[in-house]
Amino acid sequence: MDNTKIEQAYQHTFSGLTMYYRDCELAEHLVTRYKINQIIQERGFTDVSNQAEGLAKTVRFAIASNNASNLGAINPEVAKYGFHLIASGAYFKVLDIYKIEDKTQILLMHFDEVYRDVFNSTTSNIEEQIIQVGRNSLETKIQLQPNAILNNEDWTERTKHPIGMLDSGVFFLNN
Template structure:
């Protein structure tokens, strides 16, 4: 693989990364299906928040992305959620699965489909740094109270499903 294409993929993926979050309640069977370095695709839209405190659910998806759309700018009614959206058909790489007691954080990196081959066959030290940031974040937030607005009925219904797989555990990719 040519270095110029790898460099372009890294520049376009890692530049301006922001952390987003999605908490949900998943069975241990679904959680254990995720594997580090696995590439997954979400067929639906990925609803996420730029806000995170303690976990009220057993799983937190921590997603590093530089291309999530801020829906609060479009619809002020959803700004309270820190609501961001990743379009349907998005690709993610599982960077880490981090457990603290009965809580699990699944760290995902969002990337463009054009770089599928690259992220399927390479690993960057930047990915390792993202993992460290994610773990430190969870270590800090796990002792906090859950954010009340992100645990209301409307938001938890939007974010109840796993990312990249059906409710029954079949991966889309």
């Protein structure tokens, strides 16, 4: 693979990463479908929050992205959620699946489709650093009380679905 393309992919993907979160209830058979280094695509929009506290749900998607739109800046009514949106058709790499007791964190890295071949065939020490940050975050936040705003009916309805697959467990993207 061309080193220039790898450098472009890393610079475009890792520059300015922020962690976003989405908690939901997922059956274990859906959780076990995710595999480390798997590339997935979400066909719909991905609703996430920049806020994270304790987990009231069984699964937390932690998403490292530098390309989520702050909807709270557009609509002040949703600012309370720390509501950010990742565009439909987004690609993610599963970096880590981390379990603590009955809670699971699935760590995803958001990247541009043009770099799919790069992230499908390479890993970097930056990915390892993201994994460590994600694990440390979960270990700290799991001790906290859940955020009541992120557990209200409106938000949990928006974020109840798995990312990258149908509720039946069929992935949108066949790797």
